[in-house]
Amino acid sequence: MPWYGFGRPALGRGRTDFPVQYDLSGRVDVVVKGSRTQVIGDCAFFLLRTTWSKFMFCLLSTYLSVIFIFGMLFFYVQEDGILCLVKDEPCTFWDGLNLSTHCMSTIGFGTVVPNTAFTNALVIAEFWIAVLMGATAGGLLFSRVSTASSRVAFSDVALVTDVRGTPTITFRIVNERPFSCLFDVTCRVSALVKDPKAGMRILAPCKLERATNMMFRAVWNLLHRLDEESPICGLNSENCQEKFLAFVVQLEGTDQTYMQKVFANKCYYPSDFRFDETFDDIMTMSPNKITVDLKGLSNTSKVKRADETAAQSFTLLAQEAAKLKNKETGADNQEEHEDKDALGAQDDDDDDDDDDDDDESDFNTSRI
DSSP: OOOOSOOOOOOOOOOSSSOOTTTOSSSSSOOOOTOOOHHHHHHHHHHHHSSSSHHHHHHHHHHHHHHHHHHHHHIIEEEEEEESSSSSOOOOOHHHEEEEEEHTTOOOSSSEESHHHHHHHHHHHHHHHHHHHHHHHHHHHHHHHHHHOOEEESSOOOOEETTEEEEEEEEEEESSSSTTTTEEEEEEEEEEEEEEETTTTEEEEEESOOEEEEEEESSEEEEEEOOSSSSSTTTTTSSSSHHHHHEEEEEEEEETTTOOOEEEEEEEEGGGGSSSSSEEOOEEEETTEEEEEEETTTTTTOOHHHHHHHHHHHHHHHHHHHHHHHHHHHHHHHHHHHHHHHHHHHHHHHHHHHHHHHHHHHHHHHHH
């Protein structure tokens, strides 16, 4: 039977050949043999943890079942056990259902009434069952409404990329209830690894770059550096299946509306990991509004490799150098043109001066 948790479970796409008890998404079932069954306690726990649709279905089906059972008892068990006040004909099964409905809803008798001591005893029994069912259903309904639940969506994938020169595991979470933010949020991450010395699987704590958040309202990116302190140091696409078994994430915070502790859980398997990819931006900011696109929570894009980045940078530098060279060449040609224009203008001025001197010489000669 799947785990029935508050809110929507965080479902992933990964599959694994071994069960992990820390996976609460419904992909792993846990069955305990030999335990004593507590009917009332287990049923109440199930009704508190199940979904709203199943909860309402259980209440409605129980209510209709009790009405149907007592209607059959009223009609079939004893002849002339019920009496119809508006007709002289014998009562039908429908009249028995009407009497059972009136008793179950405690609204009093209608046109059908009990006619024998046995049917009166059935009326008393159904009345007390109705009272107990109403009190139980009301208590369960109040408990469900008054209990805080988290609506935290986890990304379906976890990414391994270089962040500031260090390989880093990144996953993203979104608060699906932004009108009621979470305070004092703490995130704990552990890697389920095989310990060859102990011969068992152990949960090794993984240190997050920022494990606490004073107020979680929209989006939070969680980072774990794969340095020497990491239990899965050296993780890459080739040894991912052998390096660890599962990556368990647990979130804990205080709900703003109910002021109660809420929890969220996610389990990443090796098949959920992506390498050399980065998350796409899902936030759009305006002066007075922040919009988060939940549909793109797990959308990623490839990160360019170092050699591709270097080649692209080299190409850009070459283009910039070519543009600068062309600009310098154009400036030199312009200077040469300006120099030639200046020399030409000077020669014209010299020619004009020579012409003036010749004219003055001719004038002086004519006077003599």
